[in-house]
Amino acid sequence: MTTRIGVIGLQGDVEEHAIALEKTLAERGALGEVVKIKHRGLVSSCDALVIPGGESTTIGRLMEREHIISEVKVAVEDHAIPILGTCAGMVLLAKEGDEEVAKTGQPLLGLMDVKVKRNAFGRQRESFEIMLPMRIFEEPFPAVFIRAPAITHAAERVEVLATFGELIVAAQQRNVIALSFHPELTDDRRIHHYFLDLVEYAE
Numbered sequence: 265m266t267t268r269i270g271v272i273g274l275q276g277d278v279e280e281h282a283i284a285l286e287k288t289l290a291e292r293g294a295l296g297e298v299v300k301i302k303h304r305g306l307v308s309s310c311d312a313l314v315i316p317g318g319e320s321t322t323i324g325r326l327m328e329r330e331h332i333i334s335e336v337k338v339a340v341e342d343h344a345i346p347i348l349g350t351c352a353g354m355v356l357l358a359k360e361g362d363e364e365v366a367k368t369g370q371p372l373l374g375l376m377d378v379k380v381k382r383n384a385f386g387r388q389r390e391s392f393e394i395m396l397p398m399r400i401f402e403e404p405f406p407a408v409f410i411r412a413p414a415i416t417h418a419a420e421r422v423e424v425l426a427t428f429g430e431l432i433v434a435a436q437q438r439n440v441i442a443l444s445f446h447p448e449l450t451d452d453r454r455i456h457h458y459f460l461d462l463v464e465y466a467e
């Protein structure tokens with residue numbers, strides 16, 4: 265059985281995710297392929313989806329223009345396909361955004377019952393790395409934050425996987441995972457493995 269993982273490939277760190285996923289598949293000895301989704305018609309053939317970091321406004325608008333948003337919603341809501349959103353991807357997965365998100369009028373997919381703050385760490389802390397304790401791992405995860413968003417409110421059915429101060433920086437709602445940080449920029453592939461575990465259990 266070949267696992268087909270679609271990375272929304274319109275803008276942002278698409279290549280980094282594709283490489284991390286390929287390495288993760290190889291480490292698991294799993295048959296699989298990574299496809300970059302740039303237009304409609306590909307989502308429904310994927311077993312898992314990733315929305316990378318980048319500019320959520322740009323990615324959202326391009327997804328809208330290419331008519332990918334509704335395809336992703338059907339795959340995730342109706343077919344329970346696992347989806348991972350990192351950084352800008354977290355913003356896009358959310359049901360609600362802060363004033364900054366509202367101002368840009370960017371489309372949100374609304375796949376996770378959370379409210380996000382788009383630039384949650386302010387200008388002074390544009391980018392930083394911390395060893396982040398996460399509920400799903402015994403050892404902390406090297407988390408790289410770049411102009412990162414965070415979750416400020418989450419519905420009860422959302423499982424909080426990690427917090428930083430008052431903010432939620434990793435969360436899961438069944439088949440939907442949202443991260444403020446960029447696991448694809450480190451060599452630690454535990455999150456990608458955790459994500460592909462969801463795909464295997466779903467099969």
Ligand code: GLN
Nearest residue numbers: 317318319320351352410
């Ligand atoms: N704050 C950015 C946005 O919402 C995300 C930054 C990133 O993905 N590194 O678009």
